[in-house]
Amino acid sequence: MVEDMKAYWETKRALVEEYLDLWVPSEETPPSRLHQAVRYSLFAGGKRIRPVLALVAAEVVGGEDVQALPVACGIEMIHTYSLIHDDLPAMDDDDFRRGKPTCHRVFGEALAILAGDALLTMAFQVMGDLSLYPPGVEPIRVLKAVKEVALAAGPLGMVGGQVVDLEMEGKAHQREAEEALEWIHTHKTARMIEVSLKAGALVAGGEGEVDVLEAYGRCIGLAFQVVDDILGCQGDREKLGKPVGRDVERGKLTYPALYGIEASLKRARDLVEEALDLLRPLGERAWFLRELGRYVVERDR
Amino acid sequence: MVEDMKAYWETKRALVEEYLDLWVPSEETPPSRLHQAVRYSLFAGGKRIRPVLALVAAEVVGGEDVQALPVACGIEMIHTYSLIHDDLPAMDDDDFRRGKPTCHRVFGEALAILAGDALLTMAFQVMGDLSLYPPGVEPIRVLKAVKEVALAAGPLGMVGGQVVDLEMEGKAHQREAEEALEWIHTHKTARMIEVSLKAGALVAGGEGEVDVLEAYGRCIGLAFQVVDDILGCQGDREKLGKPVGRDVERGKLTYPALYGIEASLKRARDLVEEALDLLRPLGERAWFLRELGRYVVERDR
Numbered sequence A, B: 001m002v003e004d005m006k007a008y009w010e011t012k013r014a015l016v017e018e019y020l021d022l023w024v025p026s027e028e029t030p031p032s033r034l035h036q037a038v039r040y041s042l043f044a045g046g047k048r049i050r051p052v053l054a055l056v057a058a059e060v061v062g063g064e065d066v067q068a069l070p071v072a073c074g075i076e077m078i079h080t081y082s083l084i085h086d087d088l089p090a091m092d093d094d095d096f097r098r099g100k101p102t103c104h105r106v107f108g109e110a111l112a113i114l115a116g117d118a119l120l121t122m123a124f125q126v127m128g129d130l131s132l133y134p135p136g137v138e139p140i141r142v143l144k145a146v147k148e149v150a151l152a153a154g155p156l157g158m159v160g161g162q163v164v165d166l167e168m169e170g171k172a173h174q175r176e177a178e179e180a181l182e183w184i185h186t187h188k189t190a191r192m193i194e195v196s197l198k199a200g201a202l203v204a205g206g207e208g209e210v211d212v213l214e215a216y217g218r219c220i221g222l223a224f225q226v227v228d229d230i231l232g233c234q235g236d237r238e239k240l241g242k243p244v245g246r247d248v249e250r251g252k253l254t255y256p257a258l259y260g261i262e263a264s265l266k267r268a269r270d271l272v273e274e275a276l277d278l279l280r281p282l283g284e285r286a287w288f289l290r291e292l293g294r295y296v297v298e299r300d301r
Helices: A003-023 A032-042 A049-060 A065-087 A103-107 A109-127 A139-153 A158-167 A177-203 A209-234 A246-250 A255-259 A261-298 B003-023 B032-042 B049-060 B065-087 B103-107 B109-127 B139-153 B158-168 B177-203 B209-234 B246-250 B255-259 B261-298
Strands: none
Touching: A003 A049, A003 A065, A003 A261, A032 A065, A032 A103, A032 A109, A032 B158, A049 A065, A049 A177, A049 A209, A049 A261, A065 A103, A065 A109, A065 A139, A065 A158, A065 A177, A065 B109, A103 A109, A109 A139, A109 B065, A109 B109, A109 B139, A109 B158, A139 A158, A139 A177, A139 B109, A139 B139, A158 A177, A158 B032, A158 B109, A177 A209, A177 A255, A209 A246, A209 A255, A209 A261, A255 A261, B003 B049, B003 B065, B003 B261, B032 B065, B032 B103, B032 B109, B049 B065, B049 B177, B049 B209, B049 B261, B065 B103, B065 B109, B065 B139, B065 B158, B065 B177, B103 B109, B109 B139, B139 B158, B139 B177, B158 B177, B177 B209, B177 B255, B209 B246, B209 B255, B209 B261, B255 B261
C-alpha cells in the first residue's frame, strides 16, 4: 500500500471503529454474555473493507463520509454475522478466524447462532435509524440503501452463495463446477462489496455514478475472493490468522482448485484491470479506489 | 371465537398468506433447496397472529390494512426465522413444530440456519421496499417502522429473550427465577407482538393511538405466552402439533412451573383485563382487539 492510501484508509477505518463501538450495546448490557459474544466477533481485527468502501463511495459522489456511517456500520455487522454463522460446526466448522478461536468455540454454538442473529438484526436497526444520519440525508435514499443491502445479503445474494458453497463441497471436479464457482463468488462475496459502494453512494446523494461504482465493486469483489482462495492454499498462516490448506482438505470449490494458482492470479489481475477501466469517467475523485484495486491483488493477508 | 371475529380474522389472514406467497421467492428460485426450506417453514400453518395484528392496527388508526402489508409480512418472516433457529439442536432441539418435522429435521442443520438467516434478511428487504406500499405512505414512517421492528427483534428484544431463556434452563427453582421469567416473556414474546401493532399503526399514519396499541400489545403478548406455557404442559398434543411436557423435561422456566396452573391462568386473565382497559379510549374501532383479548385466554392451540 502506498503511504497516502494507508493514511486515508486508517482515517476511514478509525471512523468505522468509533461508530461501531458507539452503536453496539456494551458488554455489560443484559444479556451480557450475548453482547460479549457480539463484540468478541465484531472487534476481532477485521480489515473493515466493506464499510470503508461505503464511506469512500459517499465521498466519490460528492457527499461526506459521515453520511454513509450507519450504512457502513450496518454492512460490517452483516459481514461479521455471516462469518460467525459460516464458522459453525454445521457449516464450515472452523476453529480459528483472524488468529482467535471462533465465536462458537468461545461462547458455544447456541450463543454463536444468536450473536449472529443479533448482529444481522442490529444492522437494520442502525441503517434504518434516521437520527444516526447527518441532517439532510433523505429518508427515501436511506430506504433505498436498506433495501439494496437486504437484497445483497439475502437468499438471492450472500446467503444463497453460502448455500451453494456448502452444496458444492467435495464436488470440485464435477462438470458444473466452473459455473457453480462463478455463482458462489458473485453471490457470497462480490454482492456485499458491490452493495457497500452502492449504498454508500445512494445515501450521499449519488446519481449517475452509482452504477459505475457498483460494477467496480463487482470486479473488485470477485478479484478479492480469488486472492482469498489463493491465500487459503498457499498463504502465511501467521499473517492470515487461520490454518492454510483447509479448503483443499474439505474439497471446497475454489479458483486454485479448479484452475491452478497461475490462472487464478491472472484472473484476479484481469478483474482488477476491468475495475480500473470502469473508474475512468470518475477521474481524480476515484484515486483511492484505483489504489485499492492494485492492493487487492498484492495483499498477503 | 365469535363468528364475526372469525370472518374478520380469516380475511386478514388470507391477505397475509397471499402477499407472503407473492413476496417470497418460489421454490424453483436458485438455490432451490434454500427456498424450499424457507417456504417449508413459512407456510407450515402458523396462526399469523403478529401480521394480522399489524393489519388491524393500521385500520384502528384510520388507515387501510394494505398500508401495513409489507410490515406485516416482514414481521411474520422474522417470527418464522426465530422458530427455525429456536428449534435447532444447539438450542431447544425440537423435532416437531405445528405437527410437522422441524426445518433442520427435513433440510439439515446448515440449511435450517441459512433459511432462518434468509427470512430475517428478506423481512427487512420487504419492509424497506417503498414500492410495496400503496402510494401515499411516507418514507419516514416506513423507516420508523423498520427501526422499531429491528429493535424489538434484536438483542434488546426477542434475541435477548431467547438467550436468557436458554441460560435459565434447569435453573427453574433459583431465587432469581421470577424476575428472569418476566424478562424472558417480555423480551422473547411480548416485544414482537407489541411492535406488530406499533409498526402497523405507524405506517398507516397513527399518532396518539400508537402508544395505547403498544401497551395493549404488551399485555396481550404476555398473556399469550403464559397460556402457551400452560398448553405446553397440559394441552392437547393433536391440537398443538407438538409434544406436551417438553418444557418440564428440560427444566424450562415457565409460568406453570413457577406458580402452578391456577395462578398462571389468573395471571393471563388479569393481563387481558388490563389490555381491555387500555383499549377504552379507542371505542368501537377496537372491537376486534377486544375479542382477540378474550380469545387469547380461551384458546386451546
